[in-house]
Amino acid sequence: MQNFDVFDEHYWQPLKILGLTSSFWNINSKIIIFTWITLLAIFIICLISRFLILKKPDSVASFLVISYVKSFYDLINQTLGRFSFQHFTFVTSIFTFILFCNIISLIPWIEEPTADANTTLALGIIAFMYVQISSIIQNGFYEYVKEYFSPFFLLFPMNVIGELAKVVSMSFRLFGNIFGGSIISRLWTTAIAGSIIKELLGIFTGINLIIVLFFILFEGFIQAFVFSMLTLTYLSIAVRHEESHQ
């Protein structure tokens, strides 16, 4: 625990030839590789569930997959008031991606990509841009801009800061929770490492299990759910605005 290093990072500098060595241009190699591993895991699970639904429609696994999709169908119906395939795919894929990112550390030697602020900030910006563009498509550009000057024009800076604060709070909430959980599990593994008695004690008292269950599975699920629900809520506020006026 003495040399516990929280921020050990490995960087690629692809634009070093052009003289761009500022930290803005660096690529965090570890996080990129772990993200691609997560995407691979999602892809394999998608292929397996497609096979199961087509070939064995009565099995338990295909029932689980169908109820997973159906619960999101109900959620969209409940929150938006109608079904929209476009919003459904966006929210479901954001939830699935964040969930897999949060629980990928169950595989040894792999860390959560969401324990890095770059990933969560990117996700926050993607959700923000999606909500804004949906609002423009739904309400028209004039109505969209007018929204920022309501109730009257002096509140324009407050509205802009309020919108940007959503991005910051969404992405840093995800980052902080997952990062805190990963630090706890790393502290615990460094504390019990190096002694067989301690490791056996960790396994048989169930502390290992509690840490995995609570900080990885439970916390990861809740944070993924909260992120996608907040996106859906902001989306419903942005999209429904016109209906409430009529």
Place this chain on the structure above:
Amino acid sequence: MIEIASFFNYATITFCIALSSLGVAIGSSFSSIATIRAIHIQPSARNEILKTSVIGMALIETSAIIGLVISIMLLMNKDISVVNKFYWGLSNLGIAFSIAISGFTIGLASSYPVQYACLAIARQPFFNNKILNLMLLTLSFIQTAVIFGFIIALLINSQAIYANSLTDSLRHIASGLSIGIGCIGPAIGLAYFAKSACSGIGINTKAYNKILTFTFISEALIETPIVFALIISLILITNQNSNLLVCLAMLFAAICVGISNIMPGISSGKTAASACDEIAKSPEIYSLVTRTSMLAQGLIDSFAIYGFLIALMLIFFVK
């Protein structure tokens, strides 16, 4: 010099266990009073009420146990070789702030879900399992704060050995202050919300699914300021700056994020609590109430974000 270091060290050991035990003791007494009242209201459900109360009290004790672990760990550390005894003792104050303040607050705050879950079971004895589930969920959210305090305390403890100047000690104290003060407001807000959620199910059992979904989202929104305080704490621990002026700015960055968390946490919790009461009364307007409440909570959270941004600027822009 050694005497002053020992003074700070012993003070840390005392405050860690004393303050968190104080909070837990008051919280447990509130829960016991509520349990007895619930049994008085509904004597036939005493087994269910006792089961809920015992599980709840065991969970309330978490913060006292964490205080005990840290105190014992510090006592065991007496003979280790450190770089500079005086600055090591000063750094220990950071542990005192992070454990004592958060332990006291969380001990008090986590008694609320237990009290109102017991009273709710007295109203709806056949619904006790679901009320117990909701109580455990709200308790686990509240106790996240004290676990964050525990992480920070462990990190400070591992770094304090290498502290060899005033700036290191200032950073460690600032880190403890940030998470310590930062979790007061959100913990009180979470307690308000847990009270409304548990008593809401006692009023209307049909709203259980809606209140459960709402609990997931609202509690995550209410505890966002704690996450900001945690991020500031982690940045302060890992920063290796040795300029006294910068480290003084860091101390005030911690106080800035801590104090700016207090009222947003409380008011966000009150907003969500009123929304939860409304859902319990009339579940059919769930989506309207949820949207309004989340919008308001998002606006309230933005004030915590202002404090967070200014704290980041104080850390990174002061030269």
